Amino acid sequence: MSSDGGGLVALLALGPASATALYWTLFRYYRNTDKSHAFERETAVATKAVTGNDRRLHTVTGTEQKRIAGDNVQDHRKRVKKMPPDAGPA
Incomplete structure (x- = not known):
């Protein structure tokens, strides 16, 4: 048996793990779900x-x-x- 078997499995697992981490980071960055303003709950609308x-x-x-x-x-x-004649399209 080769001693590089564990390193190869770790290297192969690193690809999907890093892709998942990148996706989650970009999702949190662009969505800002924890920092966004909840209009329905935090805004009082006075009607007449x-x-x-x-x-x-x-x-x-x-x-x-x-x-x-x-x-x-x-x-x-x-x-x-x-x-x-000298006027072009608006």
Whole structure:
């Protein structure tokens, strides 16, 4: 029997052990689960009663008004403006 058998097994076990340690270290570093702020438990939210009114201003029923007053759908030159030749895309 060889005397290097124990060293070889330890070397082979070192790979998965170091990978596990690296994973756990990175997980703890980026997650910070022990240092994070628990919003639900540590924050007091004060609420107030909802106030307001539902006053009706103007009603359009059915298809009485088929167009929006002041639209510029038909006048495309008013809607689309030509860019100067030296101006690039915004």
